[in-house]
Amino acid sequence: MPILRNVKFIASYMSPVPKKLNKPLNTFLFRRFSRTFLDYWWHIRLFSKNVRLFLLGTFLVAMTTACGQLLFNLYLKERGADESFIGTFLSAGALGTAIVAIPAAFVMRRIRLKMILIFSTVIYAMTVFLISRFTIGNFIILISLISGMALTFNRIAAAPFFMRNSSPRERTYIFSFNFGVTLIAGMIGSLASGWMVEQLSKRLPEIIKAYQWTFIAAVSLGLLALIPFSLLSPASPGREDKEADFSWTHMKKKARLYAKILTPQFMVGMGAGLIIPFLNLYFRDRFGQPPDKIGLFFFAVNATMLIGILAGPLMARKLGMVRTIVLTELLSIPFMMILAFTYSLPLAFMAFLMRGALMNMAQPLGSNLSMELVSKAEHALVNALLTLAWTGSWMISTAIGGHLIDRYGYTLPLLIAVGLYIISAILYYLFFRGTERNAGRGYMVEMN
Numbered sequence: 001m002p003i004l005r006n007v008k009f010i011a012s013y014m015s016p017v018p019k020k021l022n023k024p025l026n027t028f029l030f031r032r033f034s035r036t037f038l039d040y041w042w043h044i045r046l047f048s049k050n051v052r053l054f055l056l057g058t059f060l061v062a063m064t065t066a067c068g069q070l071l072f073n074l075y076l077k078e079r080g081a082d083e084s085f086i087g088t089f090l091s092a093g094a095l096g097t098a099i100v101a102i103p104a105a106f107v108m109r110r111i112r113l114k115m116i117l118i119f120s121t122v123i124y125a126m127t128v129f130l131i132s133r134f135t136i137g138n139f140i141i142l143i144s145l146i147s148g149m150a151l152t153f154n155r156i157a158a159a160p161f162f163m164r165n166s167s168p169r170e171r172t173y174i175f176s177f178n179f180g181v182t183l184i185a186g187m188i189g190s191l192a193s194g195w196m197v198e199q200l201s202k203r204l205p206e207i208i209k210a211y212q213w214t215f216i217a218a219v220s221l222g223l224l225a226l227i228p229f230s231l232l233s234p235a236s237p238g239r240e241d242k243e244a245d246f247s248w249t250h251m252k253k254k255a256r257l258y259a260k261i262l263t264p265q266f267m268v269g270m271g272a273g274l275i276i277p278f279l280n281l282y283f284r285d286r287f288g289q290p291p292d293k294i295g296l297f298f299f300a301v302n303a304t305m306l307i308g309i310l311a312g313p314l315m316a317r318k319l320g321m322v323r324t325i326v327l328t329e330l331l332s333i334p335f336m337m338i339l340a341f342t343y344s345l346p347l348a349f350m351a352f353l354m355r356g357a358l359m360n361m362a363q364p365l366g367s368n369l370s371m372e373l374v375s376k377a378e379h380a381l382v383n384a385l386l387t388l389a390w391t392g393s394w395m396i397s398t399a400i401g402g403h404l405i406d407r408y409g410y411t412l413p414l415l416i417a418v419g420l421y422i423i424s425a426i427l428y429y430l431f432f433r434g435t436e437r438n439a440g441r442g443y444m445v446e447m448n
Contacts, residue, residue: 044177050165051174053232054117054158055181057225061121061154062182064222066189067214068128068147070298071197073281074291075211081136083278087402090277092141094395096148098388104156105384113157117229120153125219132215152387159383179364180306187302193218194295254378260431261370261382262389264424268329268363269393271420274401274413275339277394279352282410287345297349301356308357312365320436321369322428325362329425332358333418340414366428373435 047055076086108116127147134140162174193214200210251258275282283289283297308328315324335358338351367386374382404413 044173046167046169047174047177048165050232051162053228054161054165055178057117057121057228058154058158058178059181059185060225060228061124061222062185063189063192064125064128064218065151066186066298067193067218068131069186069277070190070193070280070295071211071214071291072131073278074197074284074294075132075208075215076136077281077284078208078211079136083281083402083406085136085402086278086281087399087405089141089144090402091395091399092144093148093151094273094391094398096145096150097152097391098395099145100149100152101156101387101391102381102384104153105381105387108153108157113161114229114232116153117157117232118226120150120157121222121225121229123150124154125222128215128222129219132212148391152391156384156387159379179309183302183306183309187299187306189218190295190298190302192295194292194298197295198290198292251381254374257373258382258385261373262385264427264431265366265370265386266389266393267420267424267427268359268366269390270397271417271424272359273394273397274404274417274420275410277398278401278405278410278413281405282339283348286343286410287348289345297352300349301353304353304357305360308360309364311357312361315361316365321365321372322432322436325365325369326425326429328358328361329421329428333421336414336418336421340411340418369432369435373432 072089073086076089081089124147127143127150130143131140131147134143158178159175162178166174196214196217197207197210200213201207204210204213280294280298283294289297312324312328315328319327332355335351335355339348339355342348342351370382370386371379401413404416
């Protein structure tokens with residue numbers, strides 16, 4: 001029972017709750033969970049057939065993506081690649097996203113999304129397969145670039161698709177559910193792919209073959225998304241999509257506001273790109289962990305990220321989005337410092353979980369705040385600009401992070417990331433501290 005042993009392995013790092021607190025704590029958690037579950041269940045019943053098919057397709061594609069995110073670095077390392085090449089490989093994927101982010105948003109506001117989803121899913125599945133078959137070289141970098149382009153269409157399609165296929169009553173729940181579906185798929189994909197590599201490596205002559213067969217399984221799973229995507233009923237672009245203004249004149253008019261919205265996100269992306277794509281190698285190199293254990297770590301961090309996402313709106317209701325973003329980013333700093341300096345696996349694992357939970361409280365709130373600060377007609381443009389800022393910063397810092405890790409190890413890039421997170425938190429506070437007002441039952445954003 002390898003999975004059961006792995007669960008016990010993670011449980012051994014968790015501190016037990018004192019017995020005298022168990023009963024009231026369990027009662028409180030049960031009531032809170034029941035209320036949340038019933039609320040979501042009532043709204044899920046309102047989801048249209050199109051939305052449910054889209055979420056199923058997203059789940060299957062996200063399983064394939066999770067496999068790639070966990071295993072690509074480890075696979076390339078087994079093929080003899082150094083961290084510099086891996087950083088360039090990851091940076092190429094981010095560059096692909098940056099290249100098509102705004103064109104994709106422009107195209108999707110006019111064109112029905114069904115064929116775009118089918119086409120991009122096929123292209124992405126092909127790139128995952130090709131990466132697993134070719135040796136290290138410039139061709140793999142090109143494939144990574146195309147992979148980033150294809151996946152961007154799937155990601156950017158979600159918002160306009162939901163706007164076209166929902167009513168205001170259930171729309172907020174659809175967006176939250178979509179994020180939750182992606183995280184759950186990431187949990188299952190990470191756990192399953194790490195376990196599969198470990199099991200196949202015991203039965204095949206070399207571990208590279210184990211990775212390749214795991215990638216083939218992931219590709220097959222991702223291609224199953226073509227079934228729900230092909231069953232989608234076409235929906236025409238919404239009024240907000242058609243009103244979106246992508247003109248250079250509009251960009252110059254709103255340049256000051258857009259710069260304020262994008263700069264903190266860019267700083268977070270720069271910090272994240274330095275280290276987050278390499279955390280699987282961090283546990284492999286610093287602690288000698290095998291793929292199945294690393295997969296379990298990523299399963300666990302996705303679970304804490306989900307908790308963070310659910311807790312974020314509750315904190316924002318009490319403190320406001322701006323103060324919640326600033327607070328959670330700053331609270332993540334000590335855990336980044338622990339990751340930088342510790343050589344204790346239990347301590348590193350707990351810091352990994354806490355950093356993931358805290359930063360993922362901030363990220364969805366940052367996106368929500370950005371949308372609240374602009375008009376509906378600007379949503380498509382600002383969403384594309386946020387994607388561009390994130391992936392552009394990720395593209396730059398991932399390449400730099402690979403070189404830094406190759407030469408100096410993991411401590412220096414983690415410390416630089418800490419500095420960038422602090423700058424981001426300060427900028428959020430300076431730019432937006434006066435944009436919210438307490439409306440009694442929560443905070444409301446006032447547009448500039």
